[in-house]
Amino acid sequence: MSDIAIRVENLGKQYRIGALQKNGGHYTYKSLRDSIASAASAPFRAARALMGRNDSETNHDEDTIWALKDVSFDVKHGDIVGVIGRNGAGKSTLLKILSRITEPTTGHIEIRGRVGSLLEVGTGFHPELTGRDNVYLNGSILGMKNAEIAKNFDAIVAFAEVEKFIDTPVKHYSSGMYLRLAFAVAAHLQTEILIVDEVLAVGDIGFQRKCLGKMGEVAKQGRTVLFVSHNLPAISNLCVAGMLLDQGRLTDIGEISEIVRRYVTTSSADIHTDLSLRTDRKGIGLARFTEVSIHDLYGGEQACSASGETLAVRLHYRSSRDEPLRNCRVSLSLHDMFGQVLFLCSTELTSSETVNLPSSGIVQFTIPRLPLTEGQYSTTVFLEVDREVQDWIENASKLNVVDGDFYGSGRLYPPGWKGKGVLVDHSWSILTGSLACLTHTR
Amino acid sequence: MKSNSTDAAVAIQVDKSLIPLTVIDPSSGWVALKLGELWEYRELLYFLTWREIKVRYKQTALGAAWAIIQPLFTMLVFSLFFGRLAKVPSDGIPYPLFTLAGLIPWTFFSNGLTQSSNSLVSSANLISKVYFPRLTIPLSAVLSGVVDFAISFILLVGMMAFYRQAPPLRCLYLPAFFFMAFVTALGVGLWLSALNVEYRDVRYTVPFLTQFWMFATPIAYPSSMLHGIWRTLYGLNPMVGVVEGFRWALLGTNTAPGPMIAVSSIASVLILVGGVFYFRRMEKTFADVV
Numbered sequence A: 001m002s003d004i005a006i007r008v009e010n011l012g013k014q015y016r017i018g019a020l021q022k023n024g025g026h027y028t029y030k031s032l033r034d035s036i037a038s039a040a041s042a043p044f045r046a047a048r049a050l051m052g053r054n055d056s057e058t059n060h061d062e063d064t065i066w067a068l069k070d071v072s073f074d075v076k077h078g079d080i081v082g083v084i085g086r087n088g089a090g091k092s093t094l095l096k097i098l099s100r101i102t103e104p105t106t107g108h109i110e111i112r113g114r115v116g117s118l119l120e121v122g123t124g125f126h127p128e129l130t131g132r133d134n135v136y137l138n139g140s141i142l143g144m145k146n147a148e149i150a151k152n153f154d155a156i157v158a159f160a161e162v163e164k165f166i167d168t169p170v171k172h173y174s175s176g177m178y179l180r181l182a183f184a185v186a187a188h189l190q191t192e193i194l195i196v197d198e199v200l201a202v203g204d205i206g207f208q209r210k211c212l213g214k215m216g217e218v219a220k221q222g223r224t225v226l227f228v229s230h231n232l233p234a235i236s237n238l239c240v241a242g243m244l245l246d247q248g249r250l251t252d253i254g255e256i257s258e259i260v261r262r263y264v265t266t267s268s269a270d271i272h273t274d275l276s277l278r279t280d281r282k283g284i285g286l287a288r289f290t291e292v293s294i295h296d297l298y299g300g301e302q303a304c305s306a307s308g309e310t311l312a313v314r315l316h317y318r319s320s321r322d323e324p325l326r327n328c329r330v331s332l333s334l335h336d337m338f339g340q341v342l343f344l345c346s347t348e349l350t351s352s353e354t355v356n357l358p359s360s361g362i363v364q365f366t367i368p369r370l371p372l373t374e375g376q377y378s379t380t381v382f383l384e385v386d387r388e389v390q391d392w393i394e395n396a397s398k399l400n401v402v403d404g405d406f407y408g409s410g411r412l413y414p415p416g417w418k419g420k421g422v423l424v425d426h427s428w429s430i431l432t433g434s435l436a437c438l439t440h441t442r
Numbered sequence B: 001m002k003s004n005s006t007d008a009a010v011a012i013q014v015d016k017s018l019i020p021l022t023v024i025d026p027s028s029g030w031v032a033l034k035l036g037e038l039w040e041y042r043e044l045l046y047f048l049t050w051r052e053i054k055v056r057y058k059q060t061a062l063g064a065a066w067a068i069i070q071p072l073f074t075m076l077v078f079s080l081f082f083g084r085l086a087k088v089p090s091d092g093i094p095y096p097l098f099t100l101a102g103l104i105p106w107t108f109f110s111n112g113l114t115q116s117s118n119s120l121v122s123s124a125n126l127i128s129k130v131y132f133p134r135l136t137i138p139l140s141a142v143l144s145g146v147v148d149f150a151i152s153f154i155l156l157v158g159m160m161a162f163y164r165q166a167p168p169l170r171c172l173y174l175p176a177f178f179f180m181a182f183v184t185a186l187g188v189g190l191w192l193s194a195l196n197v198e199y200r201d202v203r204y205t206v207p208f209l210t211q212f213w214m215f216a217t218p219i220a221y222p223s224s225m226l227h228g229i230w231r232t233l234y235g236l237n238p239m240v241g242v243v244e245g246f247r248w249a250l251l252g253t254n255t256a257p258g259p260m261i262a263v264s265s266i267a268s269v270l271i272l273v274g275g276v277f278y279f280r281r282m283e284k285t286f287a288d289v290v
Helices: A018-022 A032-041 A043-050 A091-098 A131-141 A144-158 A175-185 A206-220 A234-239 A256-265 A434-441 B002-018 B034-041 B042-056 B062-085 B095-122 B136-162 B170-199 B203-217 B228-234 B238-251 B259-289
Strands: A002-015 A063-076 A078-085 A106-112 A113-120 A193-197 A224-228 A243-246 A248-254 A272-274 A287-295 A304-306 A311-319 A325-335 A339-345 A355-357 A360-367 A375-386 A388-402 B021-024
Touching: A002 A091, A002 A224, A063 A091, A063 A175, A063 A224, A063 A243, A078 A091, A078 A234, A078 A256, A091 A106, A091 A113, A091 A193, A091 A224, A131 A144, A131 A175, A131 A224, A131 B042, A144 A175, A175 A206, A206 A224, A206 A234, A224 A234, A224 B034, A234 A256, A243 A256, A248 A256, A272 A388, A287 A375, A311 A325, A311 A388, A434 B228, B042 B136, B062 B095, B062 B136, B095 B136, B095 B170, B095 B203, B095 B238, B136 B170, B170 B203, B170 B238, B170 B259, B228 B259
Parallel strands: A063 A248, A078 A224, A078 A243, A113 A193, A193 A224, A287 A388, A304 A388
Antiparallel strands: A002 A063, A002 A106, A106 B021, A243 A248, A272 A287, A287 A311, A311 A360, A325 A339, A325 A355, A325 A375, A375 A388
């Protein structure tokens, strides 16, 4: 069985979320006072907490969640495996356990070979240190030996294209240079097993291509790679096998094209996003969003929306009181995967009067021609009643967009530009020489 | 670059039978210390320490002079208030020199303690993104203080020259007392850094702790003010042994290693051993909690 690189059996990871909910949804650090307070009622439990005892057995189910449960799989040497799943499916937790950053709650893992994990580029980079210093520092943090870094140093610098600035503190670097250098170090990690999380989403398009090329090169060297990304085309190109995670469970494992297809079509979670259990929300919370759902022109549910088609986003809300909500402001904003706001839809922008809402119901935003290119986007929802923020959830739901004919020209968006920016109506004309002169002299 | 990658591929083919096996299982209770692993990661320890040292005085006008200013001004204040005004005895040594010999190891200790207790929290991004023995973080925080200690030691040597105080031969024992300060700083730092991950109260406790501890250590006054069994018990504070050891080795005070310093060294080792075990036990939850 020596051709197995990674063997995972019945892996499970439990997190405690009780503390989060009790504090009204805001994450607070456990303070000594809390422990002392609970010590008054249950001295033994607090003493055990202080000593780091994992008292999961005694916990009630509602205080804990299983980020991963009963996950078992084998990865052969030289396999390039793509791990896909929605946010919160347990992908990052799986990678963290395999990289030994955190311990599993149950299960057993055997890994044959040195593991290099790239969960982030530029870990440990210090802005005050020069590029050269940071290469050595970051390399050693990633687990490279000093000699190994020295051997690859020139290649790293050349790959990052920062030769001229290698002895400048990285705080003076542009963000592009910074990321290129950070990725370049990571790309030269020469372990038998590589664990990679979303690090390809760095830099400009040219550099992203270069990174993907480097990953392809790595794949050909017979190393084992576990690769998490939302970039489905990249995953399909690089990986041979795929794993689909859903709510902490491994739902499918097999050939990558099959897994990607299944991921795109298993969609109920994409149409309806339940918000009632979300704890990362701001606002008073007398009225709260309960769900976001995605619909088409006719109100039918849809998992993927096409550019240029009508998109309807329904925000379901409920108030804890029976009276109507006066003077409301509801908004929905769309963000790209980097969290950059692309556009905002708001009741306030499109109507001059204040809005009164029933105590519970649905606010639907309709976008007649969806101006987004293929990719995955996220929404932020916001509800204000009488100048008081009631509910505000960032990254509330996902929106999957597929290519569509926005301009009615029969053409699709050029590849490589997908997921970047928004589509706007525009026209163009060719000006003759004299007119061009005119515009220049103005 | 090309040749490197093919080399690596070949190496992997050859080494297949020798590939290390890692087993990950959930652990419970007290766990092994795995100090061997710490040794494997000695290069990382070196780089983390080196980063701390390089970054410490970046963008400061006075730079490494701060390592001297801190004990120098404390010495001046102590000499004025305790030496001149309160006429605190100083075992027959000029008071400024007497208090400085305590302040130099003390400053190393209190800086090491403060730095290491905050070290895990300020390295949260490292802890949640990369695996390596977490012990390297507080250890490098204390280690980086050695350079400051060396710089401030020049001040002590200068003061000894000023007072024409030639060091006795027993100053060769000095590294042992320095090591004791190191062990204590690391031991307490391990306890506090691990606690700090879960209880941010530690951040507010540390300034008090170092202040109280300073007055519980014979820096402004000699331990010879205590007698008999009390003096031995006083040694339960390991810094008592360190400070009196420094004075004995450098200034020739009458505080030769005896029961008090023995108690101090045992106490410092116990703090460190307890700290390492507690740290290792809490280590597995760091990435989830920090």
